Amino acid sequence: xxxxxxxxxxxxxxxxxxxxxxxxxxxxxxxxxxxxxxxxxxxxxxxxxxxxxxxxxxxxxxxxxxxxxxxxxxxxxxxxxxxxxxxxxxxxxxxxxxxxxxxxxxxxxxxxxxxxxxxxxxxxxxxxxxxxxxxxxxxxxxxxxxxxxxxxxxxxxxxxxxxxxxxxxxxxxxxxxxxxxxxxxxxxxxxxxxxxxxxxxxxxxxxxxxxxxxxxxxxxxxxxxxxxxxxxxxxxxxxxxxxxxxxxxxxxxxxxxxxxxxxxxxxxxxxxxxxxxxxxxxxxxxxxxxxxx
Amino acid sequence: xxxxxxxxxxxxxxxxxxxxxxxxxxxxxxxxxxxxxxxxxxxxxxxxxxxxxxxxxxxxxxxxxxxxxxxxxxxxxxxxxxxxxxxxxxxxxxxxxxxxxxxxxxxxxxxxxxxxxxxxxxxxxxxxxxxxxxxxxxxxxxxxxxxxxxxxxxxxxxxxxxxxxxxxxxxxxxxxxxxxxxxxxxxxxxxxxxxxxxxxxxxxxxxxxxxxxxxxxxxxxxxxxxxxxxxxxxxxxxxxxxxxxxxxxxxxxxxxxxxxxxxxxxxxxxxxxxxxxxxxxxxxxxxxxxxxxxxxxxxxxxxxxxxxxxxxxxxxxxxxxxxxxxxxxxxxx
Numbered sequence: 001x002x003x004x005x006x007x008x009x010x011x012x013x014x015x016x017x018x019x020x021x022x023x024x025x026x027x028x029x030x031x032x033x034x035x036x037x038x039x040x041x042x043x044x045x046x047x048x049x050x051x052x053x054x055x056x057x058x059x060x061x062x063x064x065x066x067x068x069x070x071x072x073x074x075x076x077x078x079x080x081x082x083x084x085x086x087x088x089x090x091x092x093x094x095x096x097x098x099x100x101x102x103x104x105x106x107x108x109x110x111x112x113x114x115x116x117x118x119x120x121x122x123x124x125x126x127x128x129x130x131x132x133x134x135x136x137x138x139x140x141x142x143x144x145x146x147x148x149x150x151x152x153x154x155x156x157x158x159x160x161x162x163x164x165x166x167x168x169x170x171x172x173x174x175x176x177x178x179x180x181x182x183x184x185x186x187x188x189x190x191x192x193x194x195x196x197x198x199x200x201x202x203x204x205x206x207x208x209x210x211x212x213x214x215x216x217x218x219x220x221x222x223x224x225x226x227x228x229x230x231x232x233x234x235x236x237x238x239x240x241x242x243x244x245x246x247x248x249x250x251x252x253x254x255x256x257x258x259x260x261x262x263x264x265x266x267x268x269x270x271x272x273x274x275x276x277x278x279x280x281x282x283x284x285x286x287x288x289x290x291x292x293x
Numbered sequence: 294x295x296x297x298x299x300x301x302x303x304x305x306x307x308x309x310x311x312x313x314x315x316x317x318x319x320x321x322x323x324x325x326x327x328x329x330x331x332x333x334x335x336x337x338x339x340x341x342x343x344x345x346x347x348x349x350x351x352x353x354x355x356x357x358x359x360x361x362x363x364x365x366x367x368x369x370x371x372x373x374x375x376x377x378x379x380x381x382x383x384x385x386x387x388x389x390x391x392x393x394x395x396x397x398x399x400x401x402x403x404x405x406x407x408x409x410x411x412x413x414x415x416x417x418x419x420x421x422x423x424x425x426x427x428x429x430x431x432x433x434x435x436x437x438x439x440x441x442x443x444x445x446x447x448x449x450x451x452x453x454x455x456x457x458x459x460x461x462x463x464x465x466x467x468x469x470x471x472x473x474x475x476x477x478x479x480x481x482x483x484x485x486x487x488x489x490x491x492x493x494x495x496x497x498x499x500x501x502x503x504x505x506x507x508x509x510x511x512x513x514x515x516x517x518x519x520x521x522x523x524x525x526x527x528x529x530x531x532x533x534x535x536x537x538x539x540x541x542x543x544x545x546x547x548x549x550x551x552x553x554x555x556x557x558x559x560x561x562x563x564x565x566x567x568x569x570x571x572x573x574x575x576x577x578x579x580x581x582x583x584x585x586x587x588x589x590x591x592x593x594x595x596x597x598x599x600x601x602x603x604x605x606x607x608x609x610x611x612x613x614x615x616x617x618x619x620x621x622x623x624x625x626x
Contacts, residue, residue: 244454
């Protein structure tokens with residue numbers, strides 16, 4: 001995917017953001033928690049992005065807050081991957097009961113308004129970011145379930161897999177040898193999308209003050225405190241908002257780049273409908289994949 | 294004449310049967326979903342370990358007092374018995390009483406539902422209209438600068454979370470220009486324009502996500518549909534561009550965009566938590582957030598059940614429309 005300019009931009013931006021997450025707290029020029037009398041100051045040499053209502057340096061808080069936001073969205077994506085992809089592949093092989101059960105489970109999770117659920121469950125289960133990310137990961141896992149299931153289905157019905165099974169290959173061997181290769185690209189796409197989605201959810205939760213204790217800075221939390229002082233600093237929400245949007249954009253861009261590079265394998269579940277119609281005159285249901293959000 | 298009416302009756306009957314079959318199929322999917330979702334919702338109390346005793350008596354209550362309060366709320370019953378009582382209550386529209394103030398949860402939710410539903414549907418409406426226009430124009434002018442401009446715009450829109458858009462809108466239009474009130478809600482009964490001005494900004498904030506997805510799906514759907522043989526056939530038969538678009542292409546291209554709407558609705562309901570906070574609205578999402586932070590489990594459960602009902606109901610409607618517009622999509626279910 002580095003062969004595409006968009007892929008290079010996406011990877012570059014994501015590396016930058018990862019660096020920010022790794023080094024941000026160290027790079028912060030001032031103590032992000034230190035208050036001062038210089039409240040709601042404008043942009044200056046000492047305070048590159050001004051100060052907030054307690055006189056804390058906004059730029060330092062922004063840098064220090066990057067780690068929580070980035071780590072949490074990665075956690076969402078990995079939880080969703082683990083919870084969704086494995087049953088998605090297995091649903092094709094483990095018989096009708098398992099298939100029916102996991103399909104209904106996926107339907108159920110999709111039907112839950114997930115931000116509402118994430119807020120409710122996190123607040124009730126102890127208000128920690130780890131709980132929040134676990135819950136959110138489970139709630140967005142149907143994307144991985146559907147994607148890996150759809151890809152596995154197309155492989156399972158292909159002739160070379162039939163040939164392998166006829167010549168005596170075991171299910172485990174088929175999955176390792178053939179299914180992985182077809183399932184990985186769509187999963188990589190879903191992973192990139194989910195990081196973006198996770199980022200939006202993490203920012204929304206921290207914006208509401210859920211999952212973090214007050215003095216700790218997060219990008220969402222910065223936005224929330226800016227909201228109360230729009231009369232004095234109408235430009236203040238700009239920096240955290242831009243950071244959030246750039247991160248989400250970069251992960252979407254990465255998803256598109258992987259899709260373009262992986263070609264048919266990645267696009268399989270999107271073009272399925274057309275291929276099926278032209279091939280066998282049997283239009284299947286449009287898969288409700290959409291954007292992950 | 295008699296033959297004509299017989300044909301009409303047969304057609305109507307066929308349509309009605311088809312609708313019923315769709316409804317039955319959808320319900321068959323919806324019922325297990327609803328049961329499972331309510332079970333998860335109910336299990337939240339046990340998982341959270343929260344108790345009304347701590348809210349009413351404080352942290353230093355004696356074990357006897359805690360046990361007394363818990364038995365008042367029926368929490369000393371076996372788990373499945375509690376679930377059954379709660380669930381039969383749900384079926385009668387009884388969502389239980391709040392641990393915090395003892396009011397009926399259904400009444401409390403009813404107070405905020407008007408705001409949230411107004412905003413969600415307005416957002417949906419804005420999203421459909423704007424997404425439809427953008428997607429159609431981009432598809433009809435594909436590979437021109439118009440298409441590229443729209444695609445770029447849609448990309449930007451799609452990465453803006455509702456709460457970021459909300460903050461920007463408040464900053465510019467409410468605080469900066471003063472065109473709109475920055476907080477509060479006025480019911481529709483007190484006049485259309487005050488109602489609209491109070492909910493327009495939050496609805497726009499929520500609609501961005503819908504706009505982006507509808508525009509994208511419709512654009513790719515339309516482009517794919519224009520490549521089909523029936524379009525060449527219609528052209529050869531000398532049909533006009535407008536007729537081909539509305540009668541042949543649009544109908545076949547709409548499926549994925551419609552299906553997206555069904556998926557977007559939960560996101561709209563969920564995002565109300567954040568937008569209502571920004572716009573100072575006492576709606577459904579705000580109530581959910583406040584109750585959750587206060588540890589008021591029955592209220593949270595009530596909110597979640599109502600939101601699941603709304604989502605399930607909306608998806609039922611979307612499925613019916615899908616079955617009507619693209620009958621082929623139903624064969625695979």
